[in-house]
Amino acid sequence: MHLLAKRRIYITCILLTLVFGLLILRLGWVQIVQVNQTMPGFHRTVREMSVLQRERGVMLDPGRGQFTDYKGEALTGKLQWGLVLFPQASPLETLRKYGALEGSEMIQLAAILHTDPDQLKKEWNQESIPHFWTAGTHQPVHLTAAQVERLRSLHLQEAGIYPMMTRYLHGHTGMQWMGYLAEQPESSKVLTGHQDEVKQPFAMKSGAAGLERTLEPLLRGIGPTLVSRMVSGGGEIIPDIQPHVIAPTNSHYPLRVETTVDAELQRGLEELTQESGLQEGAIVVLDTANADVRAMISRPFYQPQHVDPKESSWGNRAVQGAVPGSIFKIVTAAAALEYHTVSNGEEFHCGGEYGRYGLSCWKEHGHGDLNLEQGFAESCNIVFAETARRLSMEQLENTADRLGLARPIGWEGKQMAGMPVLRHFDHEDHGRVRTEAVSSADEGAKIQTAIGQRDVLVTPLQAANLIVTLLHDGKVSAPRLVKRIRYADGGTMLEMPLHDSPSTSGQIAPATAHKLLSWMNKVVREGTGKSLQRARWHVAGKSGTAQVQKHGEKRNNQWFIGYGPVEQPQYAVAVLVQNVSPDSQHQATALFRKVMDYLAESS
Known part of the structure; x- marks a missing residue:
């Protein structure tokens, strides 16, 4: 009877060892191999998705393919400078932090942006995630070269100047053959799994008409370029960690569509x-x-x-x-x-x-x-x-x-x-x-x-x-x-x-x-x-x-x-x-x- 008990204990130990061994092997596989594999449908690795879960960012470029005329002149896609605001998750914390700027940087910043400090503070604090300065228009404001130079001289910690991709170069146009983009509510989730984690100047959009629609599978690209900040468990931006840009590394994308148009x-x-x-x-x-x-x-x-x-x-x-x-x-x-x-x-x-x-x-x-x-x-x-x-x-x-x-x-x-x-x-x-x-x-x-x-x-x-x-x-x-x-x-x-x-x-x-x-x-x-x-x-x-x-x-x-x-x-x-x-x-x-x-x- 005593020998039988010892045998059972021995077998149990072997089984536990095997289980723990398998768990360690699985953990090693995840940490060493799978972490660098691309997740299906995301065009990002497990490591990148893990980091994105702990970040709040704004899209700079959706990575969509661009159009040119038959001579190579761009019909879509122009990089323009914009100001990204990085607020704290807590509006009260933001108000406390920026209240002291009214007499100095806040007034200077408002003057450069051709707005008043109250309007600037209101937009800065109305959202808890990074976003482009829009001046209340719901569209990112494009900065002039002079504005960019003056903003850089301020060395702001809670805002940054970044290039953003503007897709359409003209206002009213007769190029309906090109079409337009429309938001697809589900598509923004592929960035982080949470719709409210990435603020985009034109969201994740898909072709709704014209060449934008007929070439959609080719134009959509392999992923956006983001600028993001690390956040704490409570969702507040960690000030000691600087913003960083995340971008696809595939040299083939985005694609360029050469049209026959002059x-x-x-x-x-x-x-x-x-x-x-x-x-x-x-x-x-x-x-x-x-x-x-x-x-x-x-x-x-x-x-x-x-x-x-x-x-x-x-x-x-x-x-x-x-x-x-x-x-x-x-x-x-x-x-x-x-x-x-x-x-x-x-x-x-x-x-x-x-x-x-x-x-x-x-x-x-x-x-x-x-x-x-x-x-x-x-x-x-x-x-x-x-x-x-x-x-x-x-x-x-x-x-x-x-x-x-x-x-x-x-x-x-x-x-x-x-x-x-x-x-x-x-x-x-x-x-x-x-x-x-x-x-x-x-x-x-x-x-x-x-x-x-x-x-x-x-x-x-x-x-x-x-x-x-x-x-x-x-x-x-x-x-x-x-x-x-x-x-x-x-x-x-x-x-x-x-x-x-x-x-x-x-x-x-x-x-x-x-x-x-x-x-x-x-x-x-x-x-x-x-x-x-x-x-x-x-x-x-x-x-x-x-x-x-x-x-x-x-x-x-x-x-x-x-x-x-x-x-x-x-x-x-x-x-x-x-x-x-x-x-x-x-x-x-x-x-x-x-x-x-x-x-x-x-x-």
Whole structure:
């Protein structure tokens, strides 16, 4: 019995030794190996997360990827100086500590910041965590070089001057294609596990629209840069331990997105729309060589820093469908040529009224006798109504598809960088020729469709790309907004090569494309675009006016799409002026000329 008890004690000791041994091994693993491993979803090691749990900090840079234009000029991301206030956790302690500064440093500091001591003390003490000085605006105040120099001379212990990353460089802008960021409440928890431990100038945000959204998985980076102070168990900042900066050490990040946009051209055309009084509409400028977007402006402008999702200004009208009016006659003319429904030189008579379907020509007493080419130049509704009668609705749809209309044509890639589909144009409308409710046998609907009315919708991007398609003998290109994505150290992460956007029905004949281009030239020489003869370049194109309604009132959409210079085309341009009075002059043609003149001066 005595031996049995001794044996049990011996076995128990061995088991306890094994248990303690395993615990020691586990502790050693945690302290030596696991402490340096990255925690899933955090991009930080266990050691760093442990330190962050005992700190209070402010974000200097979210580590998000930045955008540049095609020449390398920054479109986002600018380092600016700000003042970080490091208050105590206890407001009473803070008041006691800073009460003695009113006659010296506090007054000097307030003077440098162009505020009064009471306002400064109020903001300093209203939060128990570090934060940027905002002057009550809820946005960090950017310090001037003179302010930075004077602040440094004060040698403040409870405040510091730090560089912060300002994402958007402009206030109101027409770059809706870039999009904006929106706060994701859960995302700030990845920093420390507690939302109130890090005060950020723009919080942890994710892309909510535009390229910010479509490239979100690539842009979000691997973690923010923080400046923080160590705190005691009671949450008070430990004054003897100086602030320190925590930043990711991966040289590849943040990424840099090289867009196809020309920043100088974008700014210039935005100013042009402002001077021209454009209220609603869009301008798209494509490089005729490859359909790359050189400028894309949407009106009204938006403020990427302050977006109200309930408003519509953040939407990119350049990729939203609008009733095209007579620019759709390019499609009808192409269909007539492709299906040989109109004989060479055949004439039609325009007396001003069609006599059916409530259709009339814009010229009150008509154009008289004219052929399809002349009808195209004069944008005669009667000629195109008669032409449409000889075509089927399916032939119009088929031709539109072959020209890159009624379907998304923006660049996209599949299975790239771990993304199933990578798109350049967020919320790109498909456009359409008709709705499902319209019967192919409805001749009235077909005729209205042929002149770009009824249910037809075209985006300005599609309209500009239509010009590029004709210049490339009928081959439809996929417009790009992004050329490549680079690592922070300059290496290439992802190339986005040029590619086409072919129709399953093939493409129009090169001869058809050439004829339509020559007809566009005639629009300017003899037709509705004669005012463009005074442009700096020799240009060609097609005008359009569509009847629409807004809030029950009759309004017009005005278009002009074309290219220049005719001899050696460089740019294809689409101008859309929306919801103007039916009695107003054709603003789109005038604006098209201004855009082309600007391009000529810039070339």
